[in-house]
Each structure stands twice: as C-alpha cells, then as structure tokens.
Amino acid sequence: MPDDDFVVTPWRVEGQIDYDRLIEKFGTRRIDAAMLARIEGAAGEGHFMLRRGVFFSHRDLGSILDAHAARRPFFVYTGRGPSGSTHIGHLVPWVFAKWLQDRFGVMVYFQLTDDEKFFAKRDLTLDDTHGLARENALDFVALGFDPKRTRVVIDTRHIRHLYPIAAQVAKHINFSNTRATFGFGGETNIGMIFYTSIQSAMCYIEDAPVLIPLGVDQDPHFRLTRDVAPLIGRPKPALIHNVMMPPLQGAGGKMGSSDPNSAIFTTDTPAEIRKKVNKYAFSGGRPDVAEHRRLGGNPDVDVSYQYLRMFFEPDDARLAEVREAYSSGSMLTGELKSILVERASEYLGAHQQRREEARGGLDGYMMAE
Amino acid sequence: MPDDDFVVTPWRVEGQIDYDRLIEKFGTRRIDAAMLARIEGAAGEGHFMLRRGVFFSHRDLGSILDAHAARRPFFVYTGRGPSGSTHIGHLVPWVFAKWLQDRFGVMVYFQLTDDEKFFAKRDLTLDDTHGLARENALDFVALGFDPKRTRVVIDTRHIRHLYPIAAQVAKHINFSNTRATFGFGGETNIGMIFYTSIQSAMCYIEDAPVLIPLGVDQDPHFRLTRDVAPLIGRPKPALIHNVMMPPLQGAGGKMGSSDPNSAIFTTDTPAEIRKKVNKYAFSGGRPDVAEHRRLGGNPDVDVSYQYLRMFFEPDDARLAEVREAYSSGSMLTGELKSILVERASEYLGAHQQRREEARGGLDGYMMAE
Numbered sequence: 001m002p003d004d005d006f007v008v009t010p011w012r013v014e015g016q017i018d019y020d021r022l023i024e025k026f027g028t029r030r031i032d033a034a035m036l037a038r039i040e041g042a043a044g045e046g047h048f049m050l051r052r053g054v055f056f057s058h059r060d061l062g063s064i065l066d067a068h069a070a071r072r073p074f075f076v077y078t079g080r081g082p083s084g085s086t087h088i089g090h091l092v093p094w095v096f097a098k099w100l101q102d103r104f105g106v107m108v109y110f111q112l113t114d115d116e117k118f119f120a121k122r123d124l125t126l127d128d129t130h131g132l133a134r135e136n137a138l139d140f141v142a143l144g145f146d147p148k149r150t151r152v153v154i155d156t157r158h159i160r161h162l163y164p165i166a167a168q169v170a171k172h173i174n175f176s177n178t179r180a181t182f183g184f185g186g187e188t189n190i191g192m193i194f195y196t197s198i199q200s201a202m203c204y205i206e207d208a209p210v211l212i213p214l215g216v217d218q219d220p221h222f223r224l225t226r227d228v229a230p231l232i233g234r235p236k237p238a239l240i241h242n243v244m245m246p247p248l249q250g251a252g253g254k255m256g257s258s259d260p261n262s263a264i265f266t267t268d269t270p271a272e273i274r275k276k277v278n279k280y281a282f283s284g285g286r287p288d289v290a291e292h293r294r295l296g297g298n299p300d301v302d303v304s305y306q307y308l309r310m311f312f313e314p315d316d317a318r319l320a321e322v323r324e325a326y327s328s329g330s331m332l333t334g335e336l337k338s339i340l341v342e343r344a345s346e347y348l349g350a351h352q353q354r355r356e357e358a359r360g361g362l363d364g365y366m367m368a369e
Numbered sequence: 370m371p372d373d374d375f376v377v378t379p380w381r382v383e384g385q386i387d388y389d390r391l392i393e394k395f396g397t398r399r400i401d402a403a404m405l406a407r408i409e410g411a412a413g414e415g416h417f418m419l420r421r422g423v424f425f426s427h428r429d430l431g432s433i434l435d436a437h438a439a440r441r442p443f444f445v446y447t448g449r450g451p452s453g454s455t456h457i458g459h460l461v462p463w464v465f466a467k468w469l470q471d472r473f474g475v476m477v478y479f480q481l482t483d484d485e486k487f488f489a490k491r492d493l494t495l496d497d498t499h500g501l502a503r504e505n506a507l508d509f510v511a512l513g514f515d516p517k518r519t520r521v522v523i524d525t526r527h528i529r530h531l532y533p534i535a536a537q538v539a540k541h542i543n544f545s546n547t548r549a550t551f552g553f554g555g556e557t558n559i560g561m562i563f564y565t566s567i568q569s570a571m572c573y574i575e576d577a578p579v580l581i582p583l584g585v586d587q588d589p590h591f592r593l594t595r596d597v598a599p600l601i602g603r604p605k606p607a608l609i610h611n612v613m614m615p616p617l618q619g620a621g622g623k624m625g626s627s628d629p630n631s632a633i634f635t636t637d638t639p640a641e642i643r644k645k646v647n648k649y650a651f652s653g654g655r656p657d658v659a660e661h662r663r664l665g666g667n668p669d670v671d672v673s674y675q676y677l678r679m680f681f682e683p684d685d686a687r688l689a690e691v692r693e694a695y696s697s698g699s700m701l702t703g704e705l706k707s708i709l710v711e712r713a714s715e716y717l718g719a720h721q722q723r724r725e726e727a728r729g730g731l732d733g734y735m736m737a738e
Contacts, residue, residue: 115536118536118540119536126536156532156536159528159532163528164525167484167488167525170488170558171487171488171560175553175554175555175559175562176556177559179555184544186543186544188543188544190542190544190547190562190566191539193544193559194560194562194563196559197559197560
C-alpha cells in the first residue's frame with residue numbers, strides 16, 4: 001500500500017491509521033448518526049463504545065437490524081488468534097458481543113484460531129497455540145456470557161464441524177484472491193493460504209445471518225467470505241468494526257501480544273499496571289508543569305485518556321470531567337495516569353477473579369465435538 | 370513438461386507413458402531383480418503384479434523390509450479419490466494392499482478423499498463425493514480385508530484426526546512448492562492448494578513407518594511429504610508404484626471414471642463387459658484373419674491381453690499359453706477378447722456379491738471419529 005503510511009492486515013498493523021481513509025480503502029460504511037440511533041433504538045439503550053466511535057464502521061449492519069425488526073433470528077460471532085496472553089485490545093469486540101447478547105438475546109460463538117497462529121508464527125507449536133487458546137477462552141468466559149447461548153470453538157478441536165463448510169468456501173477462493181487480499185506470495189505456507197476459509201466457515205455455523213464485531217484488521221477475511229456468499233447460496237456476513245487499541249507508546253500500530261510493554265494484559269497485577277502506565281503511556285501533557293497549567297494537555301493524543309475513553313470509563317459524565325480537567329491544565333499527566341491505573345486495576349482485579357472461576361467450568365461453554 | 374510427450378500428475382495423466390523416463394524424472398527406484406527377490410523372500414511368496422512389473426518402482430521399500438526383518442511394525446495406506454464409480458485400475462493397489470496384509474499381518478488404512486474431489490471437480494458437490502466415497506469403500510471392503518486390521522477413513526468425516534497432522538505438514542509447504550510439484554497457479558482454489566497436506570497426514574496416522582502402494586500418478590504428493598518428514602521429525606513414507614491401467618482404447622493416459630467406455634467398472638454386468646471389450650478394446654491383431662494366422666498378433670499392445678496380464682489372470686502358466694497362442698496367430702483377437710470377458714465377468718460377479726454383502730457391515734471398517 002505504497003500510497004499510505006499505514007498498513008492494516010490480519011497479520012500486520014503499522015503506522016498511524018487514518019480511519020476515514022481506511023473506510024474508503026476497505027469500502028465499508030461509517031456508523032453515522034442515523035445508524036447509531038437505529039441500533040440504540042433496537043437495543044433499547046446505547047453503548048459507550050458506539051457513542052464514542054470505538055465501533056466506527058460496518059458492513060450490512062442494517063440488514064441485521066431489519067432481520068431483528070422482522071423477528072428473524074441472527075447470531076453473533078467473534079474470536080481470537082491465540083498467539084499470547086489476552087490484552088484489553090482483544091476484549092473490545094468481546095465486551096460488545098456480550099452487550100449484543102444481553103440486548104438481543106442472541107447466540108454468541110467465540111472462535112479460537114489455534115491453527116492460524118500455528119501457521120503464522122514460526123516459533124509456536126500447535127500444542128502452544130492450543131494451550132493459549134484455552135487460556136484466552138477464560139478471558140472471554142470471564143466477561144459473563146450466558147452459558148446457554150454461548151459456544152466456544154477451537155479450530156483443531158471442532159474442525160469436524162468447520163472443515164466441510166470451509167471446503168464450500170475454499171472452492172471459490174483462488175490463490176490470486178488471497179494474494180490480492182492478504183499480500184500472500186510464493187513463500188506463504190499452504191496452511192496460511194487455506195486458513196481464511198476456516199475463519200469464513202464460522203459465518204455459517206448456524207442457519208441464520210451473522211453479525212461479527214471485530215477489529216477492523218480482520219475485515220479482509222470477511223471481504224472474501226462476502227464475495228463467496230452468493231456463490232454458495234448463503235447470506236453475506238454483517239460486520240461491525242472497532243478501531244485498533246493503540247499501544248501504550250501511542251505511536252501507530254496496535255497493542256501487541258508479543259511486546260509486553262505495549263499493552264495492558266488481563267493478568268497484569270496493579271503493580272505491573274502502575275509501572276507500565278507510568279513508564280510507557282504516551283502523554284498529551286506539556287513539557288513542564290507551568291506550561292501545562294497554562295495551556296492544558298491534549299487528551300486526543302494522551303494514551304491514558306484514550307484507554308479510559310475506549311474501555312475503562314463507560315460513564316460519559318465522569319469521562320467529560322477528566323477531559324475538561326486535563327484540557328484545562330488543572331489535571332496533570334501524573335494524575336490522569338493515576339486515574340487510569342486505578343480504573344484498570346479495579347476492572348482487571350474483578351476480571352481476574354471471574355477468570356479463575358471460569359477455569360473449572362470452561363468445558364460447559366465448548367461447542368459439542 | 371514440454372520435453373516429454375506424456376504428463377503424469379495426480380489430476381492428469383496423458384500421452385503414452387515412458388515408465389523408464391518417469392522413474393528418471395520422478396527420481397524413484399526401479400524394482401530390480403534383487404528387490405523383487407527380497408520382497409518375495411520376506412513375504413514367503415511372490416505376487417504376479419510384482420513379477421510382471423505392474424508394480425515397477427519404489428521409494429525406500431528397502432527400509433520397510435529392514436523394519437520387518439528387525440520385527441519392527443509398519444503399516445500400509447492406500448486410497449481413492451471418489452469422483453465416480455470404481456474401475457479395475459483403482460483395484461490394483463488395493464489388491465496389492467490386501468496381499469501385504471495377508472503376508473505381513475499389517476494394519477491397512479484406506480483414505481477416501483471426498484474433499485479433494487470436491488475441490489477438483491467443478492460439478493461435484495461435497496454430498497456427491499461423500500456418497501461416492503461410501504460406494505467406493507464397498508469395493509475396497511469386498512476384497513476381503515481383515516476387519517480387525519483395516520480402517521476406512523473419509524476425509525470430511527475423520528478430519529478431526531487428520532487436520533492437526535496436516536497442519537504440521539502444511540506449515541512446511543509453501544505455494545511455490547505446490548506450483549513446482551503440481552503446476553498450480555493463481556487460478557487454483559485454496560482447497561486444492563491445501564489438500565496435499567491432508568493426503569500427507571495419513572502417513573502419520575500411526576506411530577510407525579508406512580508403505581504406500583499407489584498409482585505412480587500419486588507420487589508427487591508424497592514427494593512433498595518426504596521433503597517435509599525430517600522437518601517435523603517423522604519418517605519418510607515408503608512407496609511402491611504401479612503403472613496406470615491403460616484405457617480400453619489403448620492409447621495413452623489411464624482409465625477414467627468420467628468416461629464409462631474407457632474402463633471396466635466393478636459394477637459392470639457381463640453383458641456390459643462383453644459389449645465394451647468387443648467394441649472398444651484396442652487389438653494387437655492383424656488387419657485380416659489370414660495375415661493374423663500367418664504373422665500372429667502383438668500381445669504387448671493388445672489391451673485385452675494387458676488386462677489379463679495386469680489383473681485378471683494371476684496364473685503365469687495360463688497367461689503364457691494365451692500369449693503364445695495369440696503371438697503365433699493360432700488365437701484370433703475375438704477369442705482373446707472372449708477370454709478376457711469370461712475372466713472379468715467371473716471375477717466381477719464374485720466381487721459384486723461380496724460388494725453387496727459389505728454394504729451392511731461398512732461401519733465396522735470405519736475409523737473411530
């Protein structure tokens with residue numbers, strides 16, 4: 001993508017992402033005021049991630065709301081590539097999926113792509129990714145999904161259900177399509193090449209339309225699925241895209257499982273959170289206190305503020321107070337960081353407790369084999 | 370392969386195959402007199418398909434015989450791509466696998482690649498190939514395999530066992546490898562590209578070395594497997610190759626499921642066999658009877674004789690009588706065809722009875738899911 005200074009693919013996110021430009025490039029639709037009102041109306045309430053543009057773009061969300069209005073069922077599917085520990089960037093679409101389940105009473109499928117990460121990461125064995133998949137699943141279950149309406153799928157474990165559907169999709173995707181969509185070449189291994197059809201298969205695990213909350217970097221997979229859908233007589237999956245949670249360092253790209261200092265992980269202790277935020281979180285503050293008091297900080301580039309906005313502070317009034325105080329200069333960067341550390345420690349403390357409770361009951365969430 | 374006037378790949382066999390040249394091109398080893406003596410010694414008897422060069426080539430057969438001599442176990446694997454009815458060309462490696470089971474007491478795995486044929490054939494659905502797989506399995510079971518030592522595998526049904534092994538292989542095969550081995554290009558669908566790793570997976574379904582009797586057209590798959598084997602710490606599969614059974618028309622290529630007049634199918638009636646052989650079987654006879662009586666026929670190009678030699682006449686003495694009579698001109702083409710029709714009808718009549726008996730017990734041969 002030589003005409004842009006950012007890259008967004010399922011395996012690589014780099015540079016300062018221009019989301020307006022990304023909408024244009026990917027050919028998705030912005031969630032505008034009318035769509036926002038429509039989904040809030042259907043749900044009976046809003047969600048802070050929608051209001052604040054954390055979910056900013058979609059494909060065919062309207063058709064899902066049409067189905068719902070006509071009392072036809074839909075289901076929700078999201079997932080995770082288990083290459084390491086879970087960080088809060090991963091939780092964004094899952095938290096939203098939980099809200100969709102609560103508000104619309106829908107089935108939620110959660111796919112753990114142990115095969116994909118094995119194919120993509122030279123140093124990981126399939127045992128590694130399978131083990132990570134189970135650990136990642138605990139973070140998902142800890143969010144409080146309804147066990148009766150939730151199924152966890154691990155690709156290698158549930159391949160009996162996925163492969164025949166994946167085969168239908170795979171017959172209609174050729175190597176050139178994957179080269180154009182993912183940039184694959186002669187050196188790409190054949191597991192990676194085939195893999196996109198396994199991710200597509202989840203769209204047809206139930207005989208109903210699917211809505212997929214997902215990081216926008218995963219969109220290319222479902223662009224292929226959407227092209228194939230009419231050829232196999234199935235509905236196109238609908239998507240709702242979230243922005244990538246920025247790394248603590250605040251530059252371009254996204255939080256990464258492979259760099260422990262780039263992200264807040266779900267298993268971080270309060271001391272670890274404090275240390276990382278104080279040391280690494282990019283600040284929107286001024287070079288010295290006097291100047292900060294006089295001119296105020298910039299919350300739009302301040303990572304601590306952004307983490308509160310995107311994830312840890314659902315309360316609009318409290319968020320507005322922080323923004324006002326920081327912008328006006330009455331709140332210093334250190335104070336803002338303390339608020340983030342406190343909110344994150346509180347959130348993750350409770351999460352970690354539910355996460356451990358989930359360990360014994362995980363099999364109850366697994367799809368039948 | 371522009372330097373030859375024949376093509377041999379798993380999906381295309383064309384032209385008059387020069388098997389000496391093929392051994393050179395594929396880099397396999399001829400089964401020479403020493404190897405023939407060695408396998409006959411180990412088995413305690415010979416097999417007409419070995420003696421007559423129907424099995425003509427191998428890879429690492431010696432290492433399997435070494436293992437057997439050291440009382441280490443090996444197992445046998447063969448299979449079928451279910452794109453249509455079974456013809457006698459398909460039976461060649463299966464009959465040989467049965468002999469291996471009888472002589473060496475080994476486990477035999479039989480793979481039905483319903484996924485492959487779905488990927489390869491535009492007009493076949495996965496339901497079609499899965500249905501054909503069950504029909505083809507009847508022909509296999511009808512050969513009299515020991516149910517305790519035989520497992521039938523259908524790719525989509527047993528993918529839970531195959532996929533994790535296939536993934537290990539797939540990680541070490543890239544698109545360029547499949548282009549070089551199979552001639553794949555940008556237009557090849559990603560199911561086809563991945564598929565070779567599913568076929569490879571069967572080599573590691575047991576923790577022992579494998580011997581694969583197979584049509585030489587399938588060799589390219591296992592060339593890839595053999596390249597990957599040391600990278601995943603597993604033994605290279607050993608292969609024993611049979612020549613392709615020529616079509617009734619006798620020109621180049623092989624019998625084809627898609628052309629009912631090119632092959633004798635296992636479900637053909639005596640009347641159908643007679644009609645096909647009389648109408649289509651390429652003759653090595655002379656243009657008129659007088660000339661035939663004077664100069665004799667050519668059994669080496671006569672398809673009826675070749676079918677007797679390769680499949681329907683295990684008795685060397687009786688085959689030699691036919692050869693002598695036909696070569697000397699005392700036997701006319703019509704008489705030779707009658708012998709083939711009689712032997713084929715007799716063989717297939719008994720086969721069809723066992724085939725129907727197998728229908729009820731097929732599940733007893735299936736690998737556990």
